[in-house]
Amino acid sequence: MSDEEGDFDKEEFVTLISSDGFKFIISKEIAEVSGTLRNMLGTSFQEAESNRITLHEIDGVLMEKIIQYLHYNFQYKDQVDVPEFDIPTEMALELLVAADFLDV
Structure with missing residues (x-):
């Protein structure tokens, strides 16, 4: 680990943003359980560059349960x-x- 506390490899994590603005940071490996998220992260979409995906149809409560799954x-x-x-x-x-x- 580096000298700076909280420093991590941002390439290994994805930020999922719900329709109501909640942000969930999960490992890329976990996000790629979803075929849709895997495709978004594995292409030339903006999401692949930023590792941030906004899911406009999914609210925070539902997103939390999806991440648990x-x-x-x-x-x-x-x-x-x-x-x-x-x-x-x-x-x-x-x-x-x-x-x-x-696609899970």
Whole structure:
């Protein structure tokens, strides 16, 4: 680690910005669980240059649950016995639509 506290390799992280302005910084490896995010980060789009993606249709509460799922998916990707991922009933339809868009 460098001498400056909080210094990290910005290339390894992605900032996801929700429709209501919340910013979530996650590892690029976790973000790339999503096919859509992987494609955005792997092309010549502005998002690939800045490692910042604004998701205009996803609010902060939904984004937080999506990020939890990306971590869950990454953690258990090679497992056979996978615990159930908790999805609040009131959020199920929104998560289904977001999962389709994000290709997860």
